[in-house]
Amino acid sequence: MRIRVVSSREEIFTLNPNERLVHLAFRPSNKDIFGLVETCPKIEVIQLPKSYMRTVSKSIEMFLQMQRVQLIEGDVWGHRKDITEYYSIPSSVIEKIKDMKIEGKATEEIEKKVSRESKLNSGMVAYILAKEIPA
Numbered sequence: 001m002r003i004r005v006v007s008s009r010e011e012i013f014t015l016n017p018n019e020r021l022v023h024l025a026f027r028p029s030n031k032d033i034f035g036l037v038e039t040c041p042k043i044e045v046i047q048l049p050k051s052y053m054r055t056v057s058k059s060i061e062m063f064l065q066m067q068r069v070q071l072i073e074g075d076v077w078g079h080r081k082d083i084t085e086y087y088s089i090p091s092s093v094i095e096k097i098k099d100m101k102i103e104g105k106a107t108e109e110i111e112k113k114v115s116r117e118s119k120l121n122s123g124m125v126a127y128i129l130a131k132e133i134p135a
Contacts, residue, residue, distance in 0.1 A: 001094060001128065002086040003047065005076055012036050023047040023076050023087065033060050037067055045070045045127055074121030089128070093118045097128055 006012060007025040012035050015022070019040040024032070024047070033056075037043060046069060048056065053073045064071050076087040093114060100110045110129060111122040118125075 001089045003076060003089070005085060005087055006036075009035075013039055015039050018042055020044045021047070023074075024052070025049070025076075027052045027055060030057060030060050033064070037064075037069060043069055044131075045072055045124075047072045047074045047076075047121075047124065049073070049075050070123070070127060072121060072123035072127065074124050075119075089120065089124075090118070093120065094128060097125065101129065 001021070003021040003023050004015065004019045005023045005025055006015070009026065009028075009032050012032060015036075017040055020042055022036065022040065022043060022045070024036075028036075028048070033046070036046065046064070048071065050073050053071075056071065061071060096117075097110060097114055100113070105113075107126070107129060111125045114120065114125045115122040120128075
């Protein structure tokens with residue numbers, strides 16, 4: 001699973017329209033979010049660093065809910081944009097989530113444990129759990 005890392009507003013309009021997971025590494029304006037959803041109609045998740053989440057307006061949150069786009073707080077630890085545009089979630093993390101699900105662990109327990117061990121935000125773990133491992 002890959003997250004497209006976007007580090008500037010200008011980059012939004014050059015994105016592949018099939019992007020589903022996007023991490024914005026800059027403080028987006030309402031116009032930037034509208035542009036992102038318009039450029040990538042299949043988008044499912046927008047991830048923002050914690051400090052930027054507080055500045056997102058209620059109207060944008062409502063807009064994203066209507067578009068069925070999740071707004072998740074989180075970072076892409078150790079990612080270097082000069083090497084690749086994508087942050088890859090290690091397959092070992094996805095396998096661990098699958099194994100814990102098969103063992104019958106509670107969703108909250110999986111989110112807590114995997115986010116602590118992998119530095120992934122619990123919201124992203126919940127997304128992976130819902131998307132990659134059907135009930």
